[in-house]
Amino acid sequence: MTGxxxxxxxxxxAAERTESFISALVADKQTVLFFELFVASLVVIYxxxxxxxxxxxxxxxxxxxxxxxxxxxxxxxxxxxxxxxTLLKDGQSYFWxxxxxxxxxxxxTVFLDLAKRMDIFSYTSGLMTSPERDRVVxxxxxxxxxxxxxxxxxxxxxxxxxxxxxxxxxxxxxxxERFAGQVIDVNGFPSDLVTMTEHSxxxxxxxxxxxxxxIARQARNLISIHVTENGAxxxxxxxxxxxLVRVEFVLPRQKSNLPDVLEDMCQIAIHFVDAVADTKMSxxxxxxxxxxxxxxxxxxxxxxxxxxxxxxxxxxxxxxKEEEEAVGKMSGDKQVKxxxxxxxxxxxxxxxxxxxxxx
Numbered sequence: 077m078t079g080x081x082x083x084x085x086x087x088x089x090a091a092e093r094t095e096s097f098i099s100a101l102v103a104d105k106q107t108v109l110f111f112e113l114f115v116a117s118l119v120v121i122y123x124x125x126x127x128x129x130x131x132x133x134x135x136x137x138x139x140x141x142x143x144x145x146x147x148x149x150x151x152x153x154x155x156x157x158x159x160x161x162t163l164l165k166d167g168q169s170y171f172w173x174x175x176x177x178x179x180x181x182x183x184x185t186v187f188l189d190l191a192k193r194m195d196i197f198s199y200t201s202g203l204m205t206s207p208e209r210d211r212v213v214x215x216x217x218x219x220x221x222x223x224x225x226x227x228x229x230x231x232x233x234x235x236x237x238x239x240x241x242x243x244x245x246x247x248x249x250x251x252x253e254r255f256a257g258q259v260i261d262v263n264g265f266p267s268d269l270v271t272m273t274e275h276s277x278x279x280x281x282x283x284x285x286x287x288x289x290x291i292a293r294q295a296r297n298l299i300s301i302h303v304t305e306n307g308a309x310x311x312x313x314x315x316x317x318x319x320l321v322r323v324e325f326v327l328p329r330q331k332s333n334l335p336d337v338l339e340d341m342c343q344i345a346i347h348f349v350d351a352v353a354d355t356k357m358s359x360x361x362x363x364x365x366x367x368x369x370x371x372x373x374x375x376x377x378x379x380x381x382x383x384x385x386x387x388x389x390x391x392x393x394x395x396x397k398e399e400e401e402a403v404g405k406m407s408g409d410k411q412v413k414x415x416x417x418x419x420x421x422x423x424x425x426x427x428x429x430x431x432x433x434x435x
Contacts, residue, residue, distance in 0.1 A: 122196050129193030135197045136210065137163055137171040137188055139331070143338045144173060144186065151346060152184065153177025168194050180222050180353045182317070182344075185215040210327040211299070214345045217317035218352060224305050225320055225357045226365040229282055229348075230272040231291065232300040237270055264288045266295045274368055275361035282351050290340045297337055299324040303348045306369070321348045 141162050145155055152175040158160040164172040169190045176183035191208040192198040198208065220223055232240075260279055262271045265288065273279050282303065283291075291298065302322040323345045328337050357365065406414060 092147070110396060120157075125196040126168075126194040129195070132193050133169060133171075133190045134165075136190060136327075139334060140188060140212070140327070140338065141171075141173050142185075143335050144175070144342070147335075147339050147342050148175055151175075151178055151342075163201075166371045168192075179218045180219060181318075181321075181349045182219055182296070183217070187213040187215070191211070195356065212325055212341075214321070214323040214341065216321040216345055216349050218305070218319035218321070218349065220319075222319070222353045224352050225355065225362060226305055227278050227282075227303070227352070227355070227357060227361075228272075228274060228306065229278055229303040230270075230300070231265075231298075231302075232270050232272075233298065234268045234270050236299050262288060264292045266292060269298070270294055272433075274365040275357070277358050278355075279362040281355045281357075282348065287344060287347050290344055294325065294340050294344075297328060301348070303352060304388060321345055321371060323348075423432065 145162070148155070153379070154177050155175050156173075162173070164174075166172060169192050171188040173186035173188070174183060175186075178184075189211040191210050260271050260273060260276050262269075262279060262283060264285075265271065269291070271279060291301070293408075299322075300322070304321045323341055324336070325341055328334060
């Protein structure tokens with residue numbers, strides 16, 4: 077009787093263990109299924125965001141290209157590339173637009189750095205912080221046949237100036253500040269715009285009232301304006317030509333304002349292209365500009381010499397360390413021979429040096 081009771085109890089315990097195992101297995105399967113559904117949902121959302129964001133960026137780039145064509149129709153002869161493409165797509169967020177055939181400049185290159193709308197992570201982070209803006213840069217190299225005086229005019233948002241000073245590639249901004257060392261107040265400009273140049277005569281000549289009003293009107297969207305014959309070293313796109321006009325700005329959030337912003341920025345950029353060809357600096361301003369460039373060149377040469385000296389010293393230290401390690405691995409006899417050879421070499425060098433002094 078006792079054996080039957082024990083058998084029943086063991087059977088009941090086994091059944092309970094089996095039932096608990098099956099329940100845990102079902103729970104694990106439900107968890108795995110839920111996780112798979114969650115991952116699949118993320119993939120679907122990512123694909124939808126990618127396609128929708130890419131389509132939005134392409135439409136915005138086409139809208140910019142269409143407006144630029146209408147604005148610049150009477151300023152340039154040809155638009156786009158030789159293959160007939162108006163826009164060059166360089167990824168989902170980067171686009172290029174070209175226009176050629178105008179006096180004083182070899183052409184207009186427009187770089188569009190649009191917000192990464194196709195990236196769900198950038199999109200969600202933009203909801204929690206300030207959203208990424210659509211950035212546009214105009215590059216207008218000045219042709220060599222233009223008689224351009226040595227001048228620099230740099231108009232920049234104050235917070236952008238601080239950013240350029242802090243980022244690594246912004247170290248090249250030091251050259252701009254050495255040339256355009258004078259910060260001036262321009263009548264009509266908002267307080268968050270910093271204007272830098274060599275001499276106040278340059279700003280007076282290059283900034284007539286009409287252009288000042290345009291810049292003030294677009295101050296919210298403007299990032300920087302750089303007019304120079306010495307290049308913009310922090311921007312790799314400016315390595316082709318040092319004589320250039322560079323205008324950087326963001327597109328308005330309201331797309332209905334897009335034509336007005338583009339028209340003002342185009343007029344500002346084209347004005348500077350023509351103004352530098354017609355502007356002749358006073359003797360005082362020209363002398364100051366040349367002196368600033370001479371000082372900047374001397375500072376650059378000193379930095380290069382210092383860097384070369386530090387590099388040579390580092391090489392000597394590394395070579396000496398390698399020699400010491402090699403000597404440490406030698407046997408006793410070889411070390412004695414090496415030291416004797418080294419002393420003889422040093423003695424010969426001192427004797428040659430003394431002979432040169434006597435001569």
